[in-house]
Amino acid sequence: MDTLRLVLVFLHLVGFAALLGGFLRQMQLRMMVIGRPVIIAAVAQFVTGAALVWIRTALDMSVADAKMIVKAGLDLAILLLAVAGVRARPPWMFYGVGVLAAAATGVAVFWT
Helix, strand or coil: CCCHHHHHHHHHHHHHHHHHHCCCCHHHCCCCCHHHHHHHHHHHHHHHHHHHHHHHHCCCCCCCCCHHHHHHHHHHHHHHHHHHHHHCCCCCHHHHHHHHHHHHHHHHHCCC
């Protein structure tokens, strides 16, 4: 079970890297549209984050409930905004994904 937790942490970090990397790459190309890698990364972030909370609870490890609710809300908002942004393509949705990804990272790092 601990190995599964570590694999999920790894996949969660890969999802974060793909989310932020995809966003920054689109910025570099000056194409302010949400690409498929950002969608896949947003799904990975949401699913692996939820699985990590479940695993930690199953292993009787501590879970900061308020922090996890905020993180889940941010991850869900990123996912919904990314999916909607692919269809509608307004620039504010693209920037919203980047800002929310940075906010989720800030919550993960600074909320102890």
